[in-house]
Amino acid sequence: MKGTPLISTSDLSIGYKRRNREPTIVSGNLNLSLMPGELVCLIGPNGAGKSTLIRTLIGMQPCISGDIHLAGKLLNDFTAMEKARVLSVVVTSQVSISHFRAFDVVSLGRYPHTGWSGTLSEKDRQMVSYSLAAVGANELSSRYMSELSDGEKQKVMIARGLAQDPAVLVLDEPTAFLDIPHKIEIMRILKSLSRHPGRAVLLSIHDLDIAVRTADKIWLFNRKGEFYSGAPEDLILQGVFGSAFEMGGVHFDSKKGTFIISPEKKGNVSLIGEDNTEYIWTSHALERAGYTICNSNTNVTIEIQNSNGDTFWRYFNHADEHDFYSIADLIQFLSKTHGNDGFQKPLSDYSRYPEFGQEAFPEGQ
Amino acid sequence: MKKTEKQKVNKEMQFKGHSQRTPLLMMFFLIALFFFFALDLVLGSVNIPLGDTFSVLLGKVPLDESSEVIIMNLRLPRALAAAFGGAALAVAGLLMQTLFRNPLAGPFILGISSGASLGVAIIVLLFGGVSAATLPQMLRSTGFLGSATVAIAAFIGSSAVLMIVLFVSRKIDSNVTILILGLMFGYITDSLVTVLIHFSDPEKVKAFSEWTFGTFDVRWAEISILVPVIIIALILSFLLTKPLNALLLGEEYATSMGMSLSRTRSYLIVITALLAGIVTAFCGPIAFLGVAVPHLCKGVFVTADHRILVPGCTLLGGGLALFADMIAHLPGSNLTLPLSSVTSMLGAPVIIWVILYGNKLGRGVSV
Numbered sequence: 264m265k266g267t268p269l270i271s272t273s274d275l276s277i278g279y280k281r282r283n284r285e286p287t288i289v290s291g292n293l294n295l296s297l298m299p300g301e302l303v304c305l306i307g308p309n310g311a312g313k314s315t316l317i318r319t320l321i322g323m324q325p326c327i328s329g330d331i332h333l334a335g336k337l338l339n340d341f342t343a344m345e346k347a348r349v350l351s352v353v354v355t356s357q358v359s360i361s362h363f364r365a366f367d368v369v370s371l372g373r374y375p376h377t378g379w380s381g382t383l384s385e386k387d388r389q390m391v392s393y394s395l396a397a398v399g400a401n402e403l404s405s406r407y408m409s410e411l412s413d414g415e416k417q418k419v420m421i422a423r424g425l426a427q428d429p430a431v432l433v434l435d436e437p438t439a440f441l442d443i444p445h446k447i448e449i450m451r452i453l454k455s456l457s458r459h460p461g462r463a464v465l466l467s468i469h470d471l472d473i474a475v476r477t478a479d480k481i482w483l484f485n486r487k488g489e490f491y492s493g494a495p496e497d498l499i500l501q502g503v504f505g506s507a508f509e510m511g512g513v514h515f516d517s518k519k520g521t522f523i524i525s526p527e528k529k530g531n532v533s534l535i536g537e538d539n540t541e542y543i544w545t546s547h548a549l550e551r552a553g554y555t556i557c558n559s560n561t562n563v564t565i566e567i568q569n570s571n572g573d574t575f576w577r578y579f580n581h582a583d584e585h586d587f588y589s590i591a592d593l594i595q596f597l598s599k600t601h602g603n604d605g606f607q608k609p610l611s612d613y614s615r616y617p618e619f620g621q622e623a624f625p626e627g628q
Numbered sequence: 629m630k631k632t633e634k635q636k637v638n639k640e641m642q643f644k645g646h647s648q649r650t651p652l653l654m655m656f657f658l659i660a661l662f663f664f665f666a667l668d669l670v671l672g673s674v675n676i677p678l679g680d681t682f683s684v685l686l687g688k689v690p691l692d693e694s695s696e697v698i699i700m701n702l703r704l705p706r707a708l709a710a711a712f713g714g715a716a717l718a719v720a721g722l723l724m725q726t727l728f729r730n731p732l733a734g735p736f737i738l739g740i741s742s743g744a745s746l747g748v749a750i751i752v753l754l755f756g757g758v759s760a761a762t763l764p765q766m767l768r769s770t771g772f773l774g775s776a777t778v779a780i781a782a783f784i785g786s787s788a789v790l791m792i793v794l795f796v797s798r799k800i801d802s803n804v805t806i807l808i809l810g811l812m813f814g815y816i817t818d819s820l821v822t823v824l825i826h827f828s829d830p831e832k833v834k835a836f837s838e839w840t841f842g843t844f845d846v847r848w849a850e851i852s853i854l855v856p857v858i859i860i861a862l863i864l865s866f867l868l869t870k871p872l873n874a875l876l877l878g879e880e881y882a883t884s885m886g887m888s889l890s891r892t893r894s895y896l897i898v899i900t901a902l903l904a905g906i907v908t909a910f911c912g913p914i915a916f917l918g919v920a921v922p923h924l925c926k927g928v929f930v931t932a933d934h935r936i937l938v939p940g941c942t943l944l945g946g947g948l949a950l951f952a953d954m955i956a957h958l959p960g961s962n963l964t965l966p967l968s969s970v971t972s973m974l975g976a977p978v979i980i981w982v983i984l985y986g987n988k989l990g991r992g993v994s995v
Binding site: 323345368372377379380423 | 867869870873874876877878880881883884885886887888926927930931932933935
């Protein structure tokens, strides 16, 4: 089933060639392969080389050295038209186009398959309809592009890429302009497209959460331009995620697979309750406020209780006892009574988290 | 639920209704073109009855022999120049608007008219001195544009500017850079013209400014060059409709779909040079037609598909130019208005409308 890779590189160096000067190499010695049936997410901090790699792989930018093979053939041996039949691209920039319907835009994807006038044959029409259906944009077909929302436009652009009938679909940050539900929807669509026999999807993306949850494989650049490839879980276990992205006040939680803002430590609390959603979200809230949950030797205990179907939170320490009916009240109380610890710390502590100063001290100021 | 289904059906019907409406509209504009063409032959400073006009066209001798001269030697070439010149400018404007993805681009955006005026300025203002005051005199008596020297000078001027732009564009990836370069070349040539004007006699300056007004008054000899060149260039632009449509998505998408950007761009620039250059050489720099007609066309046909827009702009551009020419000749009077001011008065409101209301129609500014 899994034959030759659709894209493979050997000792590829990517970067920028400049006149009369040594080329700037962004990353070197890349040996990567994109197999049929795979959804690969390319991630890395800004400026690490994601776009350079994508642009090099699709032939929009020359490589510094090394070889790129597309479907078993050297990329440089393809004519533009031949390449367009194997590989289609969805770029980051938004298209602004007036007087043009979604159907017309998707039809343009048939460009490498139609004659001089671009007239669609019956087969072309079927492919356009199929592509619109595959991204769930059937009902957008007769709408004008300028009437569509960002998410709808992106679906149409992906359908256009699909109408090219490519083996490889490459997308440069397809989720950049979208809100979270739409990001997830686009990823779901892309995942389903990658399951088509003989096709692979490669995309660059900023959202690690989403990448970790959807990708079959992750290609990762760290700040130094070092490249890692593997299943998301492998990369997490190797600890490369953390080192690639961490900065002051933010760190990668390898248990949860997400980046979290590290708040200032306020102390330990015990949390008692059944193993249910209330427990999970209460512990989230406490961690966000800077408390570590360690169910022994703490001054403060919080118990999640339930009476007649209503949840409430009981706070108690050696002397005091209070009931709260929302997490917000509980956290507000905690920060009022225990917030002084944080408030009296020397100012130099703020400067450790310049970009997250607000979040690091959400309460108690 | 029911309502949305109904809306959906409505949308579908609109969609289908649209493709059916296009040929009808095309027919309508074709008829309108012929109507204005006929009207342009009939109307003018001398009143020639409709019957006489037709008998002249059919090769019969009319009652008044002077009508034959007026129609065959003045009005017919003028109407042909207007129909083909207007079509050429409109299509050239469409090509430039698509290539540069800029709604305000027109056939002269790359400095074609500036180059032409420099050529004409050099001939009229510098070398016009050779024949002293006789040149402006001669030009006015024979019809200024009748001078082949002026046409050749204009064509050399516009071609020179375009050659430079074309040459530079081969080394440049971004269309925006080329657009700005074209504008800058335009400024340089314009300033040279201003310098020439500054040091010239008022007589010659007047002769030069008459050229800048533009006119469709041309002779048969010029028609025999103008019309074939325009027909060839129009056919060539129709052959480029597929890459033009691809360019609507932007250069990156177009290249990724297999279009060769540098080749398409060179073709488009050469075709525009032919269309706008030849019209400017014989008729002078005619303002606004080339910018306004593509917008009108996109609005009327409600599409950005060049397979419809190229023929649409041909018909609409020709028709509007004939209309403008008719107004410029103020039927029933001996006065003529500068053609460029008529086309500006017709064209500028279209641009204003596009800028103010283009977005409110939900279709965006028509790029």
